[in-house]
Amino acid sequence: xxxxxxxxxxxxxxxxxxxxxxxxxxxxxxxxxxxxxxxxxxxxxxxxxxxxxxxxxxxxxxxxxxxxxxxxxxxxxxxxxxxxxxxxxxxxxxxxxxxxxxxxxxxxxxxxxxxxxxxxxxxxxxxxxxxxxxxxxxxxxxxxxxxxxxxxxxxxxxxxxxxxxxxxxxxxxxxxxxxxxxxxxxxxxxxxxxxxxxxxxxxxxxxxxxxxxxxxxxxxxxxxxxxxxxxxxxxxxxxxxxxxxxxxxxxxxxxxxxxxxxxxxxxxxxxxxxxxxxxxxxxxxxxx
Amino acid sequence: xxxxxxxxxxxxxxxxxxxxxxxxxxxxxxxxxxxxxxxxxxxxxxxxxxxxxxxxxxxxxxxxxxxxxxxxxxxxxxxxxxxxxxxxxxxxxxxxxxxxxxxxxxxxxxxxxxxxxxxxxxxxxxxxxxxxxxxxxxxxxxxxxxxxxxxxxxxxxxxxxxxxxxxxxxxxxxxxxxxxxxxxxxxxxxxxxxxxxxxxxxxxxxxxxxx
Numbered sequence: 001x002x003x004x005x006x007x008x009x010x011x012x013x014x015x016x017x018x019x020x021x022x023x024x025x026x027x028x029x030x031x032x033x034x035x036x037x038x039x040x041x042x043x044x045x046x047x048x049x050x051x052x053x054x055x056x057x058x059x060x061x062x063x064x065x066x067x068x069x070x071x072x073x074x075x076x077x078x079x080x081x082x083x084x085x086x087x088x089x090x091x092x093x094x095x096x097x098x099x100x101x102x103x104x105x106x107x108x109x110x111x112x113x114x115x116x117x118x119x120x121x122x123x124x125x126x127x128x129x130x131x132x133x134x135x136x137x138x139x140x141x142x143x144x145x146x147x148x149x150x151x152x153x154x155x156x157x158x159x160x161x162x163x164x165x166x167x168x169x170x171x172x173x174x175x176x177x178x179x180x181x182x183x184x185x186x187x188x189x190x191x192x193x194x195x196x197x198x199x200x201x202x203x204x205x206x207x208x209x210x211x212x213x214x215x216x217x218x219x220x221x222x223x224x225x226x227x228x229x230x231x232x233x234x235x236x237x238x239x240x241x242x243x244x245x246x247x248x249x250x251x252x253x254x255x256x257x258x259x260x261x262x263x264x265x266x267x268x269x270x271x272x273x274x275x276x277x278x279x280x281x282x283x284x285x286x287x288x
Numbered sequence: 289x290x291x292x293x294x295x296x297x298x299x300x301x302x303x304x305x306x307x308x309x310x311x312x313x314x315x316x317x318x319x320x321x322x323x324x325x326x327x328x329x330x331x332x333x334x335x336x337x338x339x340x341x342x343x344x345x346x347x348x349x350x351x352x353x354x355x356x357x358x359x360x361x362x363x364x365x366x367x368x369x370x371x372x373x374x375x376x377x378x379x380x381x382x383x384x385x386x387x388x389x390x391x392x393x394x395x396x397x398x399x400x401x402x403x404x405x406x407x408x409x410x411x412x413x414x415x416x417x418x419x420x421x422x423x424x425x426x427x428x429x430x431x432x433x434x435x436x437x438x439x440x441x442x443x444x445x446x447x448x449x450x451x452x453x454x455x456x457x458x459x460x461x462x463x464x465x466x467x468x469x470x471x472x473x474x475x476x477x478x479x480x481x482x483x484x485x486x487x488x489x490x491x492x493x494x495x496x497x498x499x
Contacts, residue, residue: 166367169356173364176353182335183313183345185368185416 009259011138016255018140020248021148022209024155026224027231027243029202032158035175035238036195039089039100043108045225047084047200049115051077051207052216056124066128074204081200082193089196090189108221115218123215130212147209154205155244162240171195175238230274236287245285250274289453291419294446296454296462296483298496299472305455306348308472309422312453313338313345325420340368344418348425350409354398358389358408361397365415374417382411385444403434407441414450421445423454427461439465459496463487 030044041047051073058069088107092100130142162168170186171194181188214220231250235242250270258266277285289295297305310316312323314335323330325341333341344365352361362382366375383390386407392400397408406426413421426442427435439461446452446465456462463469463483471479471492479491486492 166363166372169360169363170367173353173356173360176355177351179315180347180351182315183339183347184364184412185336185339185371186364187334187336 007137009256011140012255012259013252014138015140015144016252017248018144018148019255020251021151022144022206023227023231023247023251024244025147025151025202025206025209026228027235027247028155028158028240029199029206030228031232031235031238031240031243032171032195032202033199034232035240036171037085037089037093037192038175038238039093039097040104040229040237041084041199042101042104042225042229043084043111043221044199044203045221045228046108046111046115047077047080047203048207048210048224049216049218049221050080050111051204052211052214052220053115053119053124054204055208055211056126056216057119059126060124066126070208073207074201077204077207078197078201081203082197084200085193085196090192108225112218112221119218121218123217125215126211128212141213143209143212146212150205150209154202158202158240167191167194230271234274234277234284236284239284239286239288242284242286289420289451291451292449293468294452294454294466296456296466296469297472298456298459298462298469298486300496301457302474303472304475305472306424307475309345309424309453309455312343312422315345339416339418340370342417342419343422344413344416344420345422346409346413346424346426349429350405352397352400352405352408352412355396357394358397358400359393361408361412362389362415365412368416371416375415378415378417382414385414385448386411386441401434402430403437406430406434406438410441410445419451421450421452423452425455425457427456427458435461459492 026048030041033039033041033044054073054076055066055069058064058072059066064072084107088103089100092103130146132139133142133145162172170181170184170191173184174181174186174188174191178188181191210224214223227250231246232243234250235244235246250273253270253273254266256266257269261269281287297308299305307316311318312330314330314333325343328341330338330341339345353364356364359379362379363375366372366378371378383393388404389407389411392404397405400408410423410426423442427438430438435458439458442452442454442465452466454462454466463486466483468482469480469486470477471486479486479489481489
């Protein structure tokens with residue numbers, strides 16, 4: 001009996017790990033944008049929604065191969081991110097933080113309404129169902145395994161990019177001293193635009209993975225936007241490593257909590273944990 | 289300024305010395321007048337292209353990126369595309385000039401001592417292979433012992449053949465390093481000449497050297 005118990009617990013832990021990978025990817029783009037530009041894209045999850053619709057539309061309506069549709073969705077959301085910066089964020093770059101927040105909040109409702117107008121309120125499914133993978137007595141969703149793999153790959157590529165390339169180093173430097181960047185020959189505007197496109201591309205990648213697991217509808221952003229934001233705050237807004245840790249911690253609370261109690265309790269416990277951390281360490285795990 | 293020359297701009301607080309350097313780097317827009325470098329006006333050159341023209345600026349208070357390593361700070365100095373190819377050889381040059389930086393290359397720049405930070409800031413500027421080096425108050429905020437070594441260092445940089453424009457409040461020391469100097473007061477040049485002439489000038493002696 002106790003052996004069986006252990007293996008289900010192990011399954012819960014491993015599922016939490018997989019969920020953590022997805023959370024890590026979700027928080028990466030938002031954290032990157034905040035760390036570099038100092039603006040929170042409240043509408044980040046709505047960018048993901050746009051990416052999901054792009055995959056759905058290209059694959060189901062226009063019969064593109066699913067991988068081509070996904071590649072196109074990533075490019076599209078990257079362009080959307082760049083456009084968001086150029087036309088919405090840039091004009092309010094020196095405005096009060098609350099105004100910047102409200103502007104991106106406005107974009108959130110705009111994208112939701114636009115999606116409703118364009119696609120209606122139906123739940124749409126790309127119609128790809130991946131099997132579950134069985135390891136011994138444990139079973140995992142292949143979509144989650146894939147999401148975890150892609151998230152790990154995305155995080156690794158980002159890490160390498162930020163650590164090794166000139167552009168990546170400049171992206172880390174600009175959050176430490178924006179004013180002297182011109183002395184290094186760096187145009188801050190160009191870095192902001194590149195970062196926004198990068199954040200968009202990460203949202204696009206997340207969209208490709210989520211569309212395999214969830215139906216897309218105009219309000220889908222609300223089901224993972226808040227948790228993405230919570231993860232970033234828990235890790236310390238702008239801290240990529242902190243967000244990474246927070247993603248896995250929160251996912252374990254959800255998964256193990258759901259194992260011992262009912263699934264809904266997993267989220268409940270995770271949010272209680274979040275609130276407790278906010279009392280003890282308001283700046284987040286690795287925040288400054 | 290002529291190539292290979294070391295020139296100082298001296299003067300009291302608020303005379304506009306730092307502003308002069310910031311205007312050359314286009315960090316502030318001059319309200320009038322002309323800045324030319326190698327017979328070309330810099331009027332329409334945006335700030336981030338100045339360094340590619342061959343002007344590197346070591347800002348006041350060093351302004352390193354504290355959470356980047358020493359080597360990453362130096363890498364930022366080599367950001368312009370033309371400088372990237374020469375990164376390895378210039379890194380060796382800078383490490384040759386400041387062996388201490390080589391020892392601490394993997395350390396976060398914020399953990400360096402004041403003198404080491406100044407070396408790193410100068411090294412970062414040298415990474416672009418500048419024709420003109422602007423130094424803003426290199427001795428400010430450093431312990432007296434360290435100030436000595438920083439001036440020694442500046443003497444070496446001038447001897448290496450770099451063209452250097454130094455802004456300093458430590459007038460006695462800086463006049464030993466440079467060939468010529470300008471005295472700036474309230475935004476105007478009130479005195480200019482060779483370092484020896486300025487050191488001997490009664491005005492400088494009385495007001496600034498306290499003799």
